[in-house]
Amino acid sequence: MLKSFDIYNQNNILKIIVALNLLLVGTGSLLYTNRLITKLETREQQYVQLYAKTIAYLVDPNHFDSGDLTFVTSEILEANRTVPAIYVDPNGQISKPLNIDFPDNLADNEKEQYLRQRIVDMRKRHPPLVVEVGNGVRGLVYYDNSNLLRQMAYFPYVLLAILTALGVLAYLAFSSSRRAEQNRVWVGLAKETAHQLGTPMSSLMAWVEYMRSDPAQYDESITDEIEKDVRRLETITARFSSIGSIPTLKDEDITDVIEQFTGYLAKRISTKVKMSMTSQLPPGETVKINKLLFEWVIENICKNAVDAMKGVGELRLNILALPNHEIAIDITDTGKGIPKASMQKVFTPGFSTKKRGWGLGLTLAKRIVEEYHNGRLFVKSSEVGKGTTFRIVLNADKEKKAVEPQPSVKEA
Structure with a gap:
């Protein structure tokens, strides 16, 4: 037990180390990327400022001379190919939109409306840049983040x-x-x-x-x-030996299997528990099961029922046919019942209402039924103070011809 504890403790330490490393990587990546974004945003703002200064140069008559402005228009205005920008002159007219993608099939007046809406959206994200055009007259440049940003x-x-x-x-x-x-x-x-x-x-x-x-x-x-009892011990030994192996399923007369086992079990539980079995299946109805493991399921459920009744009460097993070639085995006790809060926990490993016990019986039973027999095990109904019914559902032998049910009642 000490060795296994050390293994689990090491796993926990390793998980903590991995989690801390992931946290450090995530935090470092977040900080580094935010730094890059800040630098990129500053650079794009500088682009827009160049754009604004260029417009100011072009619209101010004092800046014109006989020089060639091709360099200004080609090198500065075209340097920005990513940042959307719109210039609004002092009269409120839109001119020189840059890097604006218009929707298809827009008329000229619709483009004007589209640009006005883009200006509203841009103003929400960035304050506009002021363009001094001379004599105290100002225009405004609105801009947005580029796709890259x-x-x-x-x-x-x-x-x-x-x-x-x-x-x-x-x-x-x-x-x-x-x-x-x-x-x-x-x-x-x-x-x-x-x-x-x-x-x-x-x-x-x-x-x-x-x-x-x-x-x-x-x-x-x-x-x-x-x-x-010795044969019973041999059966238990065979069960333990088969753990970890894929069980072999054989066609078994399900009524006969349950009848024989409950007959054995009835003599080894409290004499104050009345145990009975009812079958509504036709004689010889077979189901593919592993007899040793399936008896283990019945035993676990029945012993839990006896404990729930504190050794006094009635335990009933009822086998009946369901649609779609299925059969059900209902195991009903008159015990203390299961509270709704615990209904979903009864099959959880380690869950037990008893002072002694590991809480593995129903967990093993559910695993045997659902993983090895492709069936279902669940709490059909339960009422506090009145009792509980567990239901096992199995696939019946589909090759058997339909026979009229001949109910039989046997008391163990």
């Missing part, structure tokens, strides 16, 4: 989402690894238990034969019951 703004969140996903995947991987390790421990423990039981069972069988050799001294009925 918008992409960069979303990049940190995308990166953070990716890192979060990686963190979740890492956590799931560690959790899966721990569950696999737990399963290996349980499988090894179960097989070792089965191996250790072999020697005392062989010895008990020898003692049974010895007692039968002297019937005058030993009551034969006693030796018969001891032999049944």
Whole structure:
């Protein structure tokens, strides 16, 4: 147990280290990217300022001379190919829109409306730049973020989402690894238990034969019951040996299997519990099951029912046919019932209302039914103070011809 504890503790430390690293990477990436965005935004603002100064140069008559302005228009105005910008002159007229993508099939008056709406949107994100055109007259340049800047703004969140996903995947991987390790421990423990039981069972069988050799001294009925218990131990040993292996399913008469097992179980539970079985299936109705494991399911549910009734009450098993070639096995007790808050927890490993017990019985039962027999196990109904009904649903043998049900009632 100490070794397994160390393994789990190391896994927890490793998960913490991975989580901290992911957090550091995410935080560092976020800060670095925000720094890049700030620099890019400053650069784009400088572009717009150049654009504004160029317009001021062009519209102010004092700036004109005989020089060639081709360099200004080609090198400065065309340097900005990414930042959307719109110049509004002192009279409120729009001119020289830059890097504006118009929707298709817009008329000239519609383009004017479109630019006005873009100006409203731009003003929400950035204050306009003032263009001095001389004599105290001013125009305004409105601008927006480029596509690159918008992409960069979303990049940190995308990166953070990716890192979060990686963190979740890492956590799931560690959790899966721990569950696999737990399963290996349980499988090894179960097989070792089965191996250790072999020697005392062989010895008990020898003692049974010895007692039968002297019937005058030993009551034969006693030796018969001891032999049944030894056979029962052999069955339990076979169950433990099969843990971790794929069970073999065979066609079994489901009514006969449950009847035989409940007959055995009835003699080994409280005498104050009245146990009965009702079958509404046709004689010989078979289901593909693993008999040893399926008996384990019935045993776990019935023993839980007896505990819920505190050894006093009625335990009923009812086998009935369902549509779509399914059969149901209802196990009903008159115990204390299950509160609604605990209804979804009864199959959770470790959940138990008893002071003693590991809370694994119903968990194993559900796993055997659903994973090995492709069936379903659930709480059909429960009422506090009145009792609970568990239902097992299995696929019946579809190749059997339909036969009229002949109900039979047997009391164990």
